[in-house]
Amino acid sequence: MDALLIAGAGGAVALVAWFVAQRRVKVPCELDLEATEGHFHAHAVLEGALVHEGDEVLVHDAPRAIPLGEVRTVSTTATVTHVSWPRRLLVRVLGTSQVTDLYEVGFEG
Secondary structure, three states, rough: OHHHHHHHHHHHHHHHHHHEEEEEEEEEEEEEEEEEEEEEEEEEEEEOOOOOOOOOEEEOOOOOOOOEEEEEEEEEEEEEEEOOOOHHHHHHHHHHHHHHHHHHHHOOO
């Protein structure tokens, strides 16, 4: 009986470890920054990495601000943290169930 409990606990630990497992990849990144009257945006284009639900992206050495009226492209690196498959599935399910929160946002022209 004790061996069965130990095996069950070991299996639970393995499942938790699989759920929280992460893999980090450092990739080149190009930042497209614009602060003009017509556009105000910052886009990060990652080279060699796909980002899925639940993954995190940390851009390194990005400028904190650019002057108004400026358009700038910066080459830098980013660290992509990929989550495990069960965690990605959980984020997908929870995100789908919370999509109704977006319905309360209105845009008036």
